[in-house]
Amino acid sequence: MKYDLDFYRSLFENHPDAVMAWADGRYTLVNAAAEALTGYTEAELREEVSFCDLIEESEIPRAAICMEKALAGEAQQFEIKVVRRDKRRLDVHVTKVPMVIDGQVRGVFNIVRDITERKRAEEELCQSEFRLARAQRLAKFGSWEWDMVTDSLCCSEEMHRILGAKLGEINSYGKFISFVVEEDRAQVHATAQAAIEGITVENQFRVRRPDGEIRVLHAQAQVQFDENGNPLVMYGTDRDITEQLEQERRIREHDERLRIISENAQDIITYSSPEGIVLYVSPSTRTLLGYEPDEIIGKHADTYYHPEDKLRMANNEFELAEDGMIFSCRILHKEGRWIWFETSVKRIRDEHGAVVKLLGIGRDITLRKRAEEHLRATRDQLDSFIENNVDAIGLLDREGKLLRTNPAYERMFGLKLREILGSDFRTIPAIPENLRGEMQMLLEKVRHGEAVLGHETYRFHRDGTKLNVLLSLSPVRDVEGRVDGFSVTIRDITERKRTEELLLQSEKLGIAGQLAAGIAHEIRNPLTALKGFVQLMQVGNNDPKYLDVMSSELKRIESIVSELLVLAKPQAALHKPVRLQAVLAHVLTLIETQAILNNVEILAAWDADTLPTLTCDENQMKQVFLNFLQNAIDAMPNGGRVTLDVERPTPRSVRISIADEGVGIAPDLMQKLGEPFYTTKEKGTGLGLMVSKRILEQHQGRLQIDSILNEGTTVQVLLPCLDDEQS
Numbered sequence: 167m168k169y170d171l172d173f174y175r176s177l178f179e180n181h182p183d184a185v186m187a188w189a190d191g192r193y194t195l196v197n198a199a200a201e202a203l204t205g206y207t208e209a210e211l212r213e214e215v216s217f218c219d220l221i222e223e224s225e226i227p228r229a230a231i232c233m234e235k236a237l238a239g240e241a242q243q244f245e246i247k248v249v250r251r252d253k254r255r256l257d258v259h260v261t262k263v264p265m266v267i268d269g270q271v272r273g274v275f276n277i278v279r280d281i282t283e284r285k286r287a288e289e290e291l292c293q294s295e296f297r298l299a300r301a302q303r304l305a306k307f308g309s310w311e312w313d314m315v316t317d318s319l320c321c322s323e324e325m326h327r328i329l330g331a332k333l334g335e336i337n338s339y340g341k342f343i344s345f346v347v348e349e350d351r352a353q354v355h356a357t358a359q360a361a362i363e364g365i366t367v368e369n370q371f372r373v374r375r376p377d378g379e380i381r382v383l384h385a386q387a388q389v390q391f392d393e394n395g396n397p398l399v400m401y402g403t404d405r406d407i408t409e410q411l412e413q414e415r416r417i418r419e420h421d422e423r424l425r426i427i428s429e430n431a432q433d434i435i436t437y438s439s440p441e442g443i444v445l446y447v448s449p450s451t452r453t454l455l456g457y458e459p460d461e462i463i464g465k466h467a468d469t470y471y472h473p474e475d476k477l478r479m480a481n482n483e484f485e486l487a488e489d490g491m492i493f494s495c496r497i498l499h500k501e502g503r504w505i506w507f508e509t510s511v512k513r514i515r516d517e518h519g520a521v522v523k524l525l526g527i528g529r530d531i532t533l534r535k536r537a538e539e540h541l542r543a544t545r546d547q548l549d550s551f552i553e554n555n556v557d558a559i560g561l562l563d564r565e566g567k568l569l570r571t572n573p574a575y576e577r578m579f580g581l582k583l584r585e586i587l588g589s590d591f592r593t594i595p596a597i598p599e600n601l602r603g604e605m606q607m608l609l610e611k612v613r614h615g616e617a618v619l620g621h622e623t624y625r626f627h628r629d630g631t632k633l634n635v636l637l638s639l640s641p642v643r644d645v646e647g648r649v650d651g652f653s654v655t656i657r658d659i660t661e662r663k664r665t666e667e668l669l670l671q672s673e674k675l676g677i678a679g680q681l682a683a684g685i686a687h688e689i690r691n692p693l694t695a696l697k698g699f700v701q702l703m704q705v706g707n708n709d710p711k712y713l714d715v716m717s718s719e720l721k722r723i724e725s726i727v728s729e730l731l732v733l734a735k736p737q738a739a740l741h742k743p744v745r746l747q748a749v750l751a752h753v754l755t756l757i758e759t760q761a762i763l764n765n766v767e768i769l770a771a772w773d774a775d776t777l778p779t780l781t782c783d784e785n786q787m788k789q790v791f792l793n794f795l796q797n798a799i800d801a802m803p804n805g806g807r808v809t810l811d812v813e814r815p816t817p818r819s820v821r822i823s824i825a826d827e828g829v830g831i832a833p834d835l836m837q838k839l840g841e842p843f844y845t846t847k848e849k850g851t852g853l854g855l856m857v858s859k860r861i862l863e864q865h866q867g868r869l870q871i872d873s874i875l876n877e878g879t880t881v882q883v884l885l886p887c888l889d890d891e892q893s
Contacts, residue, residue: 184280188217188233189265189273203258203280205251217276222247222255236262236274245281257285312339312400314362314389328383328406330375347372347380361389362397370407382408434507436526437514442467445523454530456500467526472496472504494531506535558656561642564649566591566609578658580628591654596625612639612652622864625656634663741865743888744784746812746820747777753791754810760796765805768795772812778820778887782865790858794824794881797855801828801879817889825880831873839871 178185184200186193196211206215221229225246232242242262247255259281265273308325312318321336329336329345336342339358346354350371357369369385387402434455435448444467447459455470462469468476475495490512496504507528514523552559558575560568568591571583579596586594592605601623608618618639625633635656642651754770761768780787798808806827813821831839839855862869866886873879 181277184276184278186211186276186278187265187273188276192216194273200278203250203256203278204248205254210251220248222249232260232262233274236264237271239264239266239271248278256280257282308404308406310336310342310402310404312402314397314400325404328381328404329373330377330379345373345375347374357385357387358400361387361400364389364391380408381406382411432530434526434528436462436467436528438467438524438526440521440524442524455497455505467524470498472498494535497528505530506532558658560591560654560656562591562609562652562654564613564651566652568594569651575656578627578633578656579625595628598624598626608637608639609652612641613649615641615649617641622659632660633658634660741781741783743779743781744787745777746780746822746887747774749780749784749787750777750791750810750812750822753788753795756788757792757795757799761799761808764799764802766799766802767805767807768810769807770810776814777812778814778890780820780865780885780887782885783861786861787865790861790883791822791824793855793858794883798824798826798828798879798881801826801830815884818886820885820887822883822885823880824883825878827878830875830877830879831871832875836871836873 178195179197181197182199184203185195185197186200187195192213193211193215196208200211201208204211204215204220217229217233218226228244229246232244236242241264243260245257245259248258249255257280259279261277263275263277264271265275308322308328310319310321310325312320317338317340319336319338319342321342323333326333326336331345336345343351343354353369354371357367360367366388367386369387371383371385373381373383375381383404384407385402385404387400389397390399390401392398432450432454433448434451435446436444437446438444444463444465447462449459451457451459451462468479471479472495478495490510492508492510494506494508497507499505508531509526509528512525513521514525516522552570552572555572556574558578559572560575561570563569568586568589571586576582581594581596591597592602592609597605604623608621612618618637621637621639623635623637625635627633636659638655638657640653641649642653644650750770754768757768795808795810802808808827809823809825811823811825813823815821859869862883862885868884870882870884871879872882
């Protein structure tokens with residue numbers, strides 16, 4: 167009994183068809199073949215899956231009827247479509263056998279055989295039969311009958327089509343021969359003669375259609391004789407094999423390419439026994455490892471593996487899975503160096519499923535390994551750069567959430583990483599409320615692939631201290647080049663800003679000092695007039711017109727002193743709309759006396775109504791133009807002319823040019839202009855041009871200086887401005 171039970175259990179478990187027992191509304195027993203067929207595990211089939219879950223929806227009613235009949239004791243056989251767990255459809259043959267226990271049907275045994283391939287083969291067979299029938303209908307074979315007594319040749323319609331002839335045109339042997347390529351005619355004559363001699367022959371020859379196309383025919387022929395052995399009629403068929411020959415040629419070329427690939431492949435191809443003994447190795451082992459194939463064949467596949475990799479194999483780290491595996495290891499080159507190989511191993515089975523060979527394909531990945539090591543080293547260097555950088559660095563995802571910061575970030579803002587990690591970068595406490603919209607705008611710009619470099623703004627330390635910072639944002643791209651996140655670098659420039667402000671004020675005071683002598687001279691003239699009028703009034707001359715003149719002179723003094731005070735007084739930068747005409751007029755008021763004292767004429771002619779409006783800090787802009795005009799005056803110790811010109815390159819920009827007739831600047835000195843403490847003046851500091859350039863940069867302006875030695879220098883300032891409608 168136990169033997170029988172073991173026998174049936176073995177039969178059930180190892181049956182090639184899926185066997186599934188259905189009872190009490192569920193599957194109670196399933197074998198391994200059922201799991202493979204349906205894609206569900208045994209537990210899922212027994213506990214979760216109904217038979218309707220496995221049936222194509224349109225087939226469920228028919229399947230239900232068959233189940234009812236089987237439960238009623240009537241065995242069923244039918245073909246149906248089932249649905250695997252992965253939604254693939256299969257054609258199956260189902261045998262339902264009632265499960266009879268103690269004379270009652272307790273359930274149904276379902277024996278399910280996958281006939282998908284058979285169905286596909288049947289479909290292909292039907293298609294083949296259809297194609298064959300169609301080929302026959304289209305008369306792929308041309309047939310003919312030649313009456314050798316009368317030389318009358320009768321050819322089928324297909325024979326005419328093959329030769330490209332009109333129906334009925336080929337009516338004699340001579341006419342047929344005229345279609346045969348001249349070089350093959352002797353061969354056709356010899357074949358016909360052999361047939362006359364009673365030999366059944368086959369022949370292959372070429373014909374030329376009237377349009378010049380060459381076709382290759384395969385002919386078969388035999389002769390019917392009379393009772394005296396004289397030939398009467400020759401019958402035959404001609405098959406157009408042009409395409410077949412072309413296909414054979416392509417196959418030969420394909421086979422040749424495969425042979426060349428196998429012999430010249432850069433991968434090493436091996437066949438080994440199931441125990442790992444190498445049976446075959448491709449010739450590429452010569453170039454990749456330096457060994458002749460005979461030096462490897464007959465040895466174990468791991469003979470040349472690195473000892474550490476052998477140890478890993480011994481510890482089953484390279485366990486061969488059912489469908490094969492891919493592993494990396496080092497193999498000893500004949501010259502003694504180690505080569506990294508990535509090897510794919512597949513089992514080759516016989517018709518019984520037994521493993522007979524192992525197919526291995528190994529590829530040299532030494533360069534890739536080096537690249538990976540280089541990448542790892544580069545990543546370590548990058549991590550070190552980020553962690554030890556004095557600038558605050560943050561990494562954000564595409565949505566702007568903070569993924570990483572460095573210690574400098576925590577020091578700069580007094581925030582701990584654990585407090586802000588994962589937060590929206592725009593809502594981090596260091597960013598003022600009024601600047602969060604600006605941050606959103608910058609992130610959107612970078613999200614579209616642009617970089618933001620050196621954006622000047624401010625942030626707050628945790629203790630409320632205001633920090634002037636330079637903000638740089640760059641896109642981080644994935645392997646396909648899409649923006650996947652952002653990097654943010656923040657540099658604290660608070661101290662630098664303080665220094666710049668001191669330099670700016672120092673330069674302003676320097677300009678004021680330079681102007682002081684001229685302004686004193688300018689003030690002395692109206693003071694002399696005032697003194698004279700006072701003396702006249704003291705002696706009783708009280709003409710009212712004296713008061714008008716005195717009032718005018720006092721206003722002149724007040725205007726000059728006011729401009730000087732505005733220039734010298736420290737003030738916070740304030741950008742607001744300012745008429746360029748007003749800025750230049752004030753500058754000319756201050757510089758006029760200095761120009762007169764140095765015998766310099768300033769030529770400034772423009773239509774005041776055409777000058778645009780700037781958005782700028784008025785005092786800083788005055789300082790820039792005063793500096794350039796003072797430089798122009800200083801460049802002409804013997805006097806001369808300074809030309810001040812204004813033009814509009816575009817509606818949203820204005821160019822102010824200041825040209826002198828001075829000594830000019832040597833070409834080798836031009837590149838040093840703007841460096842701190844570098845100057846071409848005897849008593850200059852070199853800070854004026856540096857400060858002016860900085861002011862222009864803060865106003866999104868550009869500076870261009872052109873100079874010709876002993877001819878003069880032209881300074882051009884390009885600034886953004888409001889267009890006429892905005893003005």
